[in-house]
Amino acid sequence: MADTAPLLTVRDLSVTFPTPRGPVRAVDSLSFDVPHGRTLGIVGESGSGKSVTSLAVMGLHTGADVTGSVALDGRELVGLPDQELNRLRGRRMAMIFQDPLSSLHPYYTVGEQIAEHHRVHFGTRRAAARARAIEALAEVGIPEPRRRVGEYPHQFSGGMRQRVMIAMALVCEPDLLIADEPTTALDVTVQAQILDLLARLQQERRLSVVMITHDLGVVARVAHEVLVMYGGRAAEQAPVDALFAAPAHPYTRGLLDSLPRLDDPDDVPLRAIPGSPPSLLDPAPGCAFAPRCARAAAGSAEERARCTAERPALGGPEGHTAACHFAAFPAFPAYEGVAP
Amino acid sequence: MTTSTLPGTDPAPPLLRVRDLAMTFPGRRRSSPVRAVDGVGFDLAAGETLGLVGESGCGKSTTGRMIVRLLEPTAGTVEYDGRSIAHLSQRAMKPLRRDIQMVFQDPHSSLNPRQSVARIIADPLLVQGAGAEEARKRAVELMELVGLIPEHADRRPHEFSGGQAQRIGIARALATGPRLVVADEPVSALDVSVQAQIVNLMERLQDELGLAYLFIAHDLSVVKRVCDRVAVMYLGRIVEIGAKDRVYDAPAHPYTRALLSAVPLPDPAAERARERITLLGDPPSPAAPPPGCTFHPRCPKAQAVCRTEAPALRSLAPGEPREVACHFPEQD
Numbered sequence: 181m182a183d184t185a186p187l188l189t190v191r192d193l194s195v196t197f198p199t200p201r202g203p204v205r206a207v208d209s210l211s212f213d214v215p216h217g218r219t220l221g222i223v224g225e226s227g228s229g230k231s232v233t234s235l236a237v238m239g240l241h242t243g244a245d246v247t248g249s250v251a252l253d254g255r256e257l258v259g260l261p262d263q264e265l266n267r268l269r270g271r272r273m274a275m276i277f278q279d280p281l282s283s284l285h286p287y288y289t290v291g292e293q294i295a296e297h298h299r300v301h302f303g304t305r306r307a308a309a310r311a312r313a314i315e316a317l318a319e320v321g322i323p324e325p326r327r328r329v330g331e332y333p334h335q336f337s338g339g340m341r342q343r344v345m346i347a348m349a350l351v352c353e354p355d356l357l358i359a360d361e362p363t364t365a366l367d368v369t370v371q372a373q374i375l376d377l378l379a380r381l382q383q384e385r386r387l388s389v390v391m392i393t394h395d396l397g398v399v400a401r402v403a404h405e406v407l408v409m410y411g412g413r414a415a416e417q418a419p420v421d422a423l424f425a426a427p428a429h430p431y432t433r434g435l436l437d438s439l440p441r442l443d444d445p446d447d448v449p450l451r452a453i454p455g456s457p458p459s460l461l462d463p464a465p466g467c468a469f470a471p472r473c474a475r476a477a478a479g480s481a482e483e484r485a486r487c488t489a490e491r492p493a494l495g496g497p498e499g500h501t502a503a504c505h506f507a508a509f510p511a512f513p514a515y516e517g518v519a520p
Numbered sequence: 521m522t523t524s525t526l527p528g529t530d531p532a533p534p535l536l537r538v539r540d541l542a543m544t545f546p547g548r549r550r551s552s553p554v555r556a557v558d559g560v561g562f563d564l565a566a567g568e569t570l571g572l573v574g575e576s577g578c579g580k581s582t583t584g585r586m587i588v589r590l591l592e593p594t595a596g597t598v599e600y601d602g603r604s605i606a607h608l609s610q611r612a613m614k615p616l617r618r619d620i621q622m623v624f625q626d627p628h629s630s631l632n633p634r635q636s637v638a639r640i641i642a643d644p645l646l647v648q649g650a651g652a653e654e655a656r657k658r659a660v661e662l663m664e665l666v667g668l669i670p671e672h673a674d675r676r677p678h679e680f681s682g683g684q685a686q687r688i689g690i691a692r693a694l695a696t697g698p699r700l701v702v703a704d705e706p707v708s709a710l711d712v713s714v715q716a717q718i719v720n721l722m723e724r725l726q727d728e729l730g731l732a733y734l735f736i737a738h739d740l741s742v743v744k745r746v747c748d749r750v751a752v753m754y755l756g757r758i759v760e761i762g763a764k765d766r767v768y769d770a771p772a773h774p775y776t777r778a779l780l781s782a783v784p785l786p787d788p789a790a791e792r793a794r795e796r797i798t799l800l801g802d803p804p805s806p807a808a809p810p811p812g813c814t815f816h817p818r819c820p821k822a823q824a825v826c827r828t829e830a831p832a833l834r835s836l837a838p839g840e841p842r843e844v845a846c847h848f849p850e851q852d
Binding site for chain 1: 575576681682683684711712713714715716717719720723738740741742744745768778779780781782783784785786787788789790791796798799800802803
């Protein structure tokens with residue numbers, strides 16, 4: 181397959197959890213690509229389905245019904261037996277989480293935990309795997325890796341623990357890294373270090389990254405393409421510059437308008453989005469955002485009825501789509517320039 | 521909102537005057553004591569908002585908790601309306617609690633799940649001796665004031681979303697008609713689309729009720745939005761304090777500069793264009809603060825003197841209200 185084909189291709193991915201109150205569709209008909217060496221930012225609020233999406237890609241959704249297709253380098257992952265997934269997880273694709281302390285085992289040294297990955301996937305001998313763990317710690321910028329390889333997770337600070345997680349995720353040189361809110365628990369100066377580190381590693385290894393976050397600033401900084409999720413569905417997908425300069429979905433526009441910004445010259449009142457994110461337990465028949473939508477509220481009675489009754493499909497110009505009956509795609513000159 | 525809060529130019533005493541405030545928590549077993557707050561001082565005028573920003577462990581929440589007297593300071597003074605409150609007994613403090621209230625970060629964990637919303641909001645009034653009927657009536661009025669539906673007065677907290685629960689927390693804080701509200705990370709647990717609602721609500725309430733806010737937050741963008749003045753804390757001390765515009769537009773402390781440059785902007789073009797100062801290392805532990813200026817191990821400008829001598833918080837020029845604790849402050 182040509183190198184220009186995307187590394188990860190997701191088509192019509194749906195994830196449904198059985199609950200006592202009926203099935204909950206946490207992710208609904210999601211499609212996206214992640215090309216080699218690029219970063220896809222998935223943005224959304226609590227309950228938007230962004231984390232469930234990442235777990236489904238990794239095959240880590242327990243007890244959920246997954247339909248659709250997830251292909252890594254052309255290989256279908258949905259329905260793959262666990263044994264085969266285990267061979268891919270940690271080897272071809274890896275994941276880091278928000279809270280490194282709860283993802284690291286407190287009883288084993290970080291060196292043992294990193295080395296284990298290498299031993300499992302490559303059958304490396306203990307000494308060689310340990311040497312590889314020391315290299316991995318050095319690569320993620322942990323000072324004195326020879327000494328620290330024998331330390332336990334609690335002996336590391338929050339930022340250093342996240343570096344350990346990154347070392348562990350990347351020790352087998354995977355092609356895809358899924359990062360689920362990797363800097364949310366960190367202080368802003370440490371967040372900057374971790375984002376710098378991820379950018380460097382991506383460049384050195386042509387790593388594909390899925391960055392899941394609620395922080396539009398982080399997305400603006402690291403992503404090439406962005407997927408905005410709302411109520412389990414894609415609200416908007418676009419190259420990062422187009423999304424921020426010319427958001428087409430009223431939700432994306434509303435989010436950007438409601439953010440206080442450091443570089444705002446004036447203290448204009450924030451334009452808040454009314455209401456709260458929807459519950460997935462009883463999804464509305466129409467657009468999930470309709471009850472909070474400024475565009476729907478400003479529309480005619482007929483338009484409003486359409487928003488509340490009919491699910492909008494994703495549509496729009498090449499490379500920039502939005503799921504809104506009345507999506508407005510402002511002219512954006514750089515659409516061609518930003519494609520990979 | 522007030523801008524005339526320069527020291528020496530404001531004839532009226534400030535609503536809140538904090539001097540040399542310190543909190544030392546005893547160490548467990550053989551570990552050394554932790555100086556969580558180490559000599560913090562500032563004024564807050566009536567109707568004004570002071571932002572207290574810094575990273576985790578810098579002492580900003582402990583400072584807030586001492587001011588509302590959830591903690592008793594180990595040293596220093598807190599004067600509210602000219603009256604010293606740092607060491608008042610809980611009993612002597614009780615009437616003052618009408619005036620000084622607090623809003624917490626996690627709205628759900630700070631609301632009693634077994635009580636109705638009306639009961640929760642009425643609680644401070646009942647504590648202060650109001651009758652049940654009168655307190656409930658006031659609680660329903662407060663629900664309306666903060667944008668909740670009065671018909672929901674008998675619901676329990678779990679029936680409300682995070683943003684609505686924070687409105688309940690704010691209504692409870694306002695029940696006794698306070699003049700000073702200490703808000704500790706009031707929006708950081710909320711969804712992005714809901715944060716702006718709460719920020720706007722707090723600003724409206726301030727205008728309507730003349731509240732003074734001590735707004736504690738780690739999110740510099742939110743603080744810039746709501747504050748008149750800002751104090752930046754690092755490891756238990758204020759390293760820079762001044763009018764918001766001065767601190768944000770011309771930060772003088774290297775830490776403030778690094779902090780501001782680390783905040784990702786929701787604008788890809790601006791992100792690519794900006795110059796970023798990335799600090800090395802992590803914030804040190806307050807149990808083992810570095811000698812001299814506590815910021816020196818991470819400071820790009822540190823010199824020999826920084827390793828031995830702690831810089832005092834001082835004004836950069838005569839008449840300049842902004843103060844900086846740095847041997848080599850940035851001059852603009």
